Amino acid sequence: MTNRKELHPGRPPGPNGTWFKGSLNEFKKDPLAFLRTQAETFGPVSSFRLGPSQRFHLVNEPELISAVFADKEKRLVKSRDIQSLKAIVGEGLLTSEKAFHLKQRRMIQPAFRHTHIAKYGEEMTEVTAQIIRSWEGKTEINIADEMMDITLAIIAKTMFSMDFEEGSRIIGKPMETIMKLGIRRMRSPFNLPLWVPVRDNRRLKGAVEELDRVIYRIIETRKRSGENHEDLLGILMQAKEDGKGLTDRQLRDELMTIFLAGHETTANLLAWTFYLLGQHPEEQEKLHREIDRVTGDGVVNAAHFMSFSALKNAVWESMRLYPPAYVVGRQAETDLELGGYRIKKGDTILLSQYVMHRNASYFSEPDRFDPDRFSGGFMKSLPAGAYFPFGGGARICIGNHFSLMEAVLVLAVILKQYRVSPSDRGPAVKPQPLITLRPKYGLLMNLHARSGENGEEGSSK
Ligand code: HEM
Known part of the structure; x- marks a missing residue:
């Protein structure tokens, strides 16, 4: 690689690459x-x-x-x-710009206030406990797939008050197609408009239309019921700017955006955290001790969130090493x-x-998983811009507190019941940088049932 700064005064240094493809x-x-x-x-x-x-x-x-x-x-x-x-989510919060973005952000923000997030916390633990009932008797699971199901069900429940089984059934498949083909679209230097009937476009358009039907039905049913839910949809339906409410199309764009932005990132964060805990049983053991101490004989609930400091540190450290938005x-x-x-x-x-996040000037032994580095005032001691899993400025992730709480509570519910260890089956784990950073071939892990309060472990066989 040669430094091109001299050839192009003012341009940052970098590799020449080949004339057509660059690097x-x-x-x-x-x-x-x-x-x-x-x-x-x-x-x-x-x-x-x-x-x-x-x-x-x-x-x-x-x-x-x-x-x-x-x-x-x-x-x-x-x-x-x-x-x-935009072909998928229209002018939602993620894609809109400037004055329009600011207006949308003001309307959506109340759905993510602390008071609401506390209510979502209860739903997060309930949905997780319900979904992992199907794990009983299993000794191995693909934890990446399971986390995707859990986070999608949580978004459907907390944002739209959808029953989680119904949510997964009707949203899961079109969402999977949208994620897959949406990524292809994002990565392609040239995209045909969606109405051009090539194969990928037809499939993507079909999936968007399927999800549209679901979303418009949710909006219609809510309007007809006259019920007042304290979820994102309820808040958006009551929101007014300059005396006017959102049109159905605007509501649809925002709901589609939240579906898309609000589940895969947290699913990957959870998958990577389980992966790291599988590699570091001593760190997992610390979390088991914290969960047992904080929850005693009871089940995990949202109020425990404040006391889970080791769990929070593990989540911060996981997002340092494998930031879902990389x-x-x-x-x-x-x-x-x-x-x-x-x-x-x-x-x-x-x-x-x-x-x-792997810069040694700010993180000593940057490639080492060390959740304790986040204890004390470490985060505050970092200069702004050194650690930014949720971005920054006016476009900082609107779901940052929501997803931190979600990750901690989902981990706590699962680790209260199980210990995880790496499976020796399946391909080696490798990060795959698509829209988000995910484990390339999924993530197979062994499950060991924990027998209860004293942390003694049994087998789930
Ligand atoms: C671990 C989980 C998550 C990570 C790492 C993450 C990361 C990010 C990042 C880095 C951005 C800024 C992108 C940019 O500046 O270009 C962003 C924006 C956004 N995120 Fe998240 N996110 C997560 C979870 C969520 C959740 C749970 C929701 C919704 C419930 C959500 C909704 C959004 C939205 C709507 C935006 C656009 C905000 C705007 O531009 O005003 N995210 N996210």
Whole structure:
């Protein structure tokens, strides 16, 4: 790799790549390793091309990351891959921009206030306890798939008051197709509009229409019932801006957005946490002790959340090593300057949680799983922009508190009953960076039933 700074004054340093593809081949081979090497080789801001004209700038310094999130001069918008999701989620919170985004955010925010999240907490533990009843007698499960079912059921229940079995049955399949083909769409440099009847488009359109029917039915039923639920749908239906409520189309876009943004990330966070706990039985043992101490003979409930400090640390540390959102992008609307370098209109700025969270200047022994590092005031001691699993600035994840509570409570309900260990069957576990960072071949784990209060373990056979 050569430094191009001299050839292109002002542009951040980076590899030349080939004239047509740039660094596309190296990137595709292993995106995470590519990004990490890029930052380690070229420093705080580095530049590379994927394809003949698409230029990316990776930022790897907390202060600059914070500046990008703050975007004081309002010259950045969501990157092209997120924009391509508009075909699915329309103008929902994730994809909308500027004044319209701000308006939407104000209307949705009340659904994520602390008072509501406490109520969601009860539903989270109930849904999890119900779903894991089907684990009884099993000795091995694909924990990645199970977490996807649990988090989808939790979103359906908490946001739309849907019965979780009904939710999984009617949403699960179209959602799976949308996730799979939506990812293909996001990754493709060129997308045909959805109405062009090529095979992928037909399937994606079919799945979106199926989910649309479900969502419009939920809206219609709620309107007709006249019931007042304190869930996201209820809050959005009552919300007013300039005296006007949301149209059905706006409601649909927001519900679709929450379905899409609100389950896979947390499912992957949980899967990675179980994976790490399987690799580190001594850390899992600490969590068992905490759960037994806090919950005694009773079942896990939302009020326990405040007392689960070791569980929270394990979740923070899991999101450090395997951040479900491993990179976020912004596109420059005008030429601008960042860290003394020139960024051109149309270029994409990348902020990678995966790379920054493994920076040894802020995290000692960065590749080691060490939940205790998050005890005390560690998080507060970090500069802003060094640890950002939920992003930052005006576009910070609206579900950040929700998903932290969800991850902790789901873990607690499961670990109260089970110990997990790695399965020796199936392929080696490998991170797969798609929209979110997920275990490539799923995650098989062995289940061991714990026999109760004193933590003695039995077999679930
Ligand atoms: C571990 C779980 C989660 C992670 C790691 C995560 C991560 C993120 C990140 C990094 C962003 C910012 C993207 C950007 O700046 O381009 C974001 C935005 C968003 N997230 Fe999450 N998220 C999680 C869970 C959730 C949940 C549970 C919900 C909903 C219930 C949710 C809904 C959203 C929405 C609607 C946005 C767009 C916010 C806006 O632009 O105003 N997320 N998330």
